[in-house]
Amino acid sequence: MTTETPRSFALTIPSSLDQMDGVYSLVAEAVAACGIGEELAYWIELSLSESTINAIRHGNGLDPNKLVTVGIRCDGSQIELVVEDEGKGFDLADVPDPTNGDNLLKPSGRGILIIRSFMDSVSLDRRPSGGSRLTMIKKLSQPQP
Amino acid sequence: MSLTILTRRLDDVVILDLSGRVTIGEGSVQLRDHIRQLIAGGETKFLLNLADVDYLDSSGLGQLVSAFTTIRGQGGSLKLLNLTARLQDLLQITKLLTVFETFNSETEALKSFR
Numbered sequence: 001m002t003t004e005t006p007r008s009f010a011l012t013i014p015s016s017l018d019q020m021d022g023v024y025s026l027v028a029e030a031v032a033a034c035g036i037g038e039e040l041a042y043w044i045e046l047s048l049s050e051s052t053i054n055a056i057r058h059g060n061g062l063d064p065n066k067l068v069t070v071g072i073r074c075d076g077s078q079i080e081l082v083v084e085d086e087g088k089g090f091d092l093a094d095v096p097d098p099t100n101g102d103n104l105l106k107p108s109g110r111g112i113l114i115i116r117s118f119m120d121s122v123s124l125d126r127r128p129s130g131g132s133r134l135t136m137i138k139k140l141s142q143p144q145p
Numbered sequence: 146m147s148l149t150i151l152t153r154r155l156d157d158v159v160i161l162d163l164s165g166r167v168t169i170g171e172g173s174v175q176l177r178d179h180i181r182q183l184i185a186g187g188e189t190k191f192l193l194n195l196a197d198v199d200y201l202d203s204s205g206l207g208q209l210v211s212a213f214t215t216i217r218g219q220g221g222s223l224k225l226l227n228l229t230a231r232l233q234d235l236l237q238i239t240k241l242l243t244v245f246e247t248f249n250s251e252t253e254a255l256k257s258f259r
């Protein structure tokens with residue numbers, strides 16, 4: 001079960017896929033500090049990395065001069081993941097369903113589906129300073145493995 | 146832990162024992178290049194043993210799909226062996242279980258190529 005004391009972790013990186021090791025390390029740090037079990041940790045890492053990759057690639061167009069900030073917050077009742085980029089954002093409803101016919105054999109486009117299948121809530125909004133923010137919440141209603 | 150690929154052969158089937166992480170960047174590219182090299186060498190029957198893959202992201206999934214379509218396009222086949230529960234979930238969520246033939250027994254998998 002996660003610790004009830006609120007804990008926050010954050011990292012800001014240039015928009016390069018080479019930076020993903022830092023995100024994996026941030027997850028490992030948060031998982032250990034929050035007491036998150038192995039199974040939950042796997043899906044948290046996957047959700048955060050998929051959304052960070054989307055922010056680097058699609059939000060910021062792989063422009064290393066643009067930044068991505070990732071955050072993890074746990075408080076015993078939920079785990080909140082936040083990914084901010086400097087892009088124009090997108091409508092979650094417009095993301096093509098990768099399980100539909102012609103999309104099924106495409107090599108990409110499954111990240112949002114994976115995130116939505118695991119997280120309890122996923123929302124995208126505009127940041128007051130520009131860019132977009134994806135917020136993902138996993139409720140912890142029961143003790144986690 | 147990065148990706149390790151061990152290559153075995155039984156009859157005309159190439160078995161790749163994967164272990165570690167298949168993620169965007171290194172692991173995914175390593176898998177792509179390894180399979181491309183084998184295809185270029187004339188291999189057509191592939192069995193990927195995923196028992197020791199402890200993390201695979203959507204890029205890794207995409208790599209499996211790309212390899213599958215490339216090999217199928219050349220008249221060959223790519224099948225999956227020993228999916229972990231997490232990989233089973235990922236393939237279920239993405240409906241890729243409807244694409245790949247999967248096996249829990251290497252013997253049964255090898256029989257299916259005959």
